[in-house]
Amino acid sequence: MRAKKYVLSLVTVYLCYFTHGMQALILSQNMPYFYEKWGYTDATAGAAAVSLAITATGFGKFISVWIGGEISDKIGRKKMAIGGAILYIICFAGLLLSPSMMVASVCAFMAGVATSGFWDASLYPAVQEAAPKYAGSALIGIKLFVSLGGIFYPLMVVNFTEMGSPQMNVIIPLVLSVACLVLAALSPFVYDDLMKGSGDSKDGNHADAIKKEIDDAKAKLLIKPNTLVNFITMFYAFLCMFIMYGAQQYTKAFGLSNAGLSEIQAAGLTSIYTFGGIIAVVFWAIMMGKLRWNPLKVLVIDSIFTALALAIVLIIRHPAVIYISIAALGFFASGGALQTGLGVRQMFCPGPKGRNTGIYYTFMGFASTFLPFIVSAMTRSVGETRAVYLMMILLLAAAVIATVMMFYLVGQHKKVFGYGAFERLRD
Helix, strand or coil, X not given: CHHHHCHHHHHHHHHHHHHHHHHCCHHXXXXXXXXXXXXXXXXXXXXXXXXXXXXXXXXXXXXHHXXXXXXXXXXCHHHXXXXXXXXXXXXXXXXXXXXXXXXXXXXXXXXXXXXXXXXXXXXXXXXXXXXXXXXXXXXXXXXXXXXXXXXXXXXXXXXXXXCCCCCXXXXXXXXXXXXXXHHHHHCCCHHHHHHCCCCCCCCCCHHHHHHHHHHHHHHCCCCCCCHXXXXXXXXXXXXXXXXXXXXXXXXXXXXXXXXXXXXXXXXXXXXXXXXXXXXXHHHHHHHHHCCXXXXXHHHHHHHHHHHHHHHHHHHCCCHHHHHHHHHHHHHHHCCCHHHHHHHHXXXXXXXXXXXXXXXXXXXXXXXXXXXXXXXXXXXXXXXXXXXXXXXXXXXXXXXXXXXXXXHHHHHHHHHHHCCCCCCCCCC
8 A cells, every 4th residue: 555655754744744833933932032032122123023034934935835846846755855854954053043133034034945845845745645545634634743733832932931941942843853854864755756667656657647647637627717716726825824824923922912811821822723723633634534525615614714713802802712712713724724725726726736736835925924024014013912903803804805715616616526515525
């Protein structure tokens, strides 16, 4: 069985994304540690500086992922996985030693390139290739390990900070990055074996095997999807990442500045948000893997309830309600929606997986650049409390737009595939 042969490659992918779950939070969760290290004494100015450094991560993602997908299709998954791990090691080592916001921004930029230009471009296709029959569940498994890293890391930060050892919050993901490098070097990858003619394709011909897979997917289309469908399946990545990144990076700040929570309570919001995502990953993996739910059906449900959860957070400020709503937000916005959207993109617009991943994640990268940039600008203009509240309103607007787009795709699904998106998925 292919899955058994390439189980080590799956372990590699999931460890890489567990480490990424920490990297994604490292600046926002250690905000005072970093801005004091950089010489800031004013908390507002320091928070704005950290947000600008976070912007560099998004910029690195934005400019690298499209070309990374193309390169991954040409040179294989292993070299890209190794390159990403090396950049992660340099990133964390640089953050540990960074004397200024500029140096930290360079490190954050490298992390963005490593995450999207190297890992997303190679490891997302790798899990689909290792378990093609359960590609949706394999993709959503990436989100599970991102979430595990995200739920563990904020609590780790509070613990080491209280112990007076905040540098451990950087050292631990640095060590994990070294482990990712070792595993990536040792693991076999389906695509790379096909390139060498030693994979499990019947004819052993890499180009023919990939072309046949794409042609088979295109044969399922009754009509060619229109331009708007093509755009929506790309732009959804922007909206999804805009919501997910905003909630991931700023729920702690929202709890502190807008909900009156203590430091540990606010850090708990991030963990609860991430825990909701973990539960969702398991739930949706069962729905799509065992019960064969259409991934578009999942995105419709995710979009509706994401908008509802954000509306409740903004309207009702009671701590218990906020905790429940943030958990729901994690379930529906962070429970694999981004990865499921990539599956929908591949379903409507079949093509080389590296290329489709690159296109899709370019829009994602733009969101992770745009959001912290505007939050930084709003923080300087109206203060952190008001800026975080306005940011939550923008997340709600994005969720409403995503809902409208998903309902449009539901209408198009019947025309393109000949059956409804809410019916059992047909292989």
